[in-house]
Amino acid sequence: xxxxxxxxxxxxxxxxxxxxxxxxxxxxxxxxxxxxxxxxxxxxxxxxxxxxxxxxxxxxxxxxxxxxxxxxxxxxxxxxxxxxxxxxxxxxxxxxxxxxxxxxxxxxxxxxxxxxxxxxxxx
Amino acid sequence: xxxxxxxxxxxxxxxxxxxxxxxxxxxxxxxxxxxxxxxxxxxxxxxxxxxxxxxxxxxxxxxxxxxxxxxxxxxxxxxxxxxxxxxxxxxxxxxxxxxxxxxxxxxxxx
Numbered sequence: 045x046x047x048x049x050x051x052x053x054x055x056x057x058x059x060x061x062x063x064x065x066x067x068x069x070x071x072x073x074x075x076x077x078x079x080x081x082x083x084x085x086x087x088x089x090x091x092x093x094x095x096x097x098x099x100x101x102x103x104x105x106x107x108x109x110x111x112x113x114x115x116x117x118x119x120x121x122x123x124x125x126x127x128x129x130x131x132x133x134x135x136x137x138x139x140x141x142x143x144x145x146x147x148x149x150x151x152x153x154x155x156x157x158x159x160x161x162x163x164x165x166x167x
Numbered sequence: 168x169x170x171x172x173x174x175x176x177x178x179x180x181x182x183x184x185x186x187x188x189x190x191x192x193x194x195x196x197x198x199x200x201x202x203x204x205x206x207x208x209x210x211x212x213x214x215x216x217x218x219x220x221x222x223x224x225x226x227x228x229x230x231x232x233x234x235x236x237x238x239x240x241x242x243x244x245x246x247x248x249x250x251x252x253x254x255x256x257x258x259x260x261x262x263x264x265x266x267x268x269x270x271x272x273x274x275x276x277x
Contacts, residue, residue, distance in 0.1 A: 088256060157213055157214070
């Protein structure tokens with residue numbers, strides 16, 4: 045069965061860095077685009093980033109562009125979110141999500157979500 | 168700055184019908200935005216209900232349907248049940264790899 049397991053969250057000071065991981069299993073990882081979506085405490089969902097199935101294309105929300113980097117390692121079946129220059133407004137649960145098909149499209153249609161990883165940015 | 172708009176809250180009676188909409192601060196929503204709808208209950212990860220305007224995800228009951236109504240995307244729940252009480256989010260694809268979520272609609276069934 046498909047599983048997405050996020051890890052790497054925690055408490056970090058403003059300006060510091062953190063890397064989230066999303067370990068995937070149960071499907072052909074190299075065939076699917078992967079997204080990160082976040083949710084601040086008590087707030088709505090915010091799309092963060094997407095990476096194409098082969099890692100050749102990456103796109104970011106304006107709020108994280110230039111600070112966050114999405115990547116993937118097919119040998120590890122893992123997608124990452126490197127978060128630099130963290131701010132208080134980056135405090136959120138971060139979800140990774142799997143694209144439902146292999147079409148290569150980027151619209152955010154997912155069939156599986158991870159359970160989320162909480163990142164708290166605080167001094 | 169593109170803002171995706173949703174009604175903050177809605178209430179529906181059990182067995183009733185409710186339509187939640189998803190609009191743009193400027194312009195009209197069309198199928199070209201590939202409207203997608205999600206359901207989220209407290210403490211849980213979201214679940215995708217509808218994608219590409221009107222295609223139900225696997226396992227989603229047919230009481231959930233998606234459409235374009237006027238200049239907005241719409242999620243209609245027909246025959247609402249108690250366990251439909253959730254937060255509902257839409258997302259629109261802006262092109263160039265970028266997507267934007269709406270602020271969410273809190274649905275109460277009572």
